[in-house]
Amino acid sequence: MSRDSIRARVAAATEGTWSVSVWEDGYLTVDFDTEDGISVIPMDEANTAFIAHARQDVPALLAVADAAADDITGCDLCGEVYTCSAHKDTREALAALEALP
Numbered sequence: 001m002s003r004d005s006i007r008a009r010v011a012a013a014t015e016g017t018w019s020v021s022v023w024e025d026g027y028l029t030v031d032f033d034t035e036d037g038i039s040v041i042p043m044d045e046a047n048t049a050f051i052a053h054a055r056q057d058v059p060a061l062l063a064v065a066d067a068a069a070d071d072i073t074g075c076d077l078c079g080e081v082y083t084c085s086a087h088k089d090t091r092e093a094l095a096a097l098e099a100l101p
Helices: 003-012 045-071 085-099
Strands: 018-022 028-034 037-040
Touching (some): 045 085
Antiparallel strands (some): 018 028, 028 037
């Protein structure tokens, strides 16, 4: 697994906000928001690869996010906490991650 392989899976998978619908008969669908409402995501090779790899990709990415958060609690260069301009991209990426549902 590499960042490039994760990026490739993200780029190939259906864009949009995904959700899961559970039908009365227990059938599950993975849906995504479109301009016209909600559509069922096609379970093609790209989307199934994205889902299948999520179990290993997400923990690895969370470990990196945790390490980045630990790293910016106090800058070795300036001693500032979360305010150093050298860590702006990291702070913004972590804030976006925390804002996810």
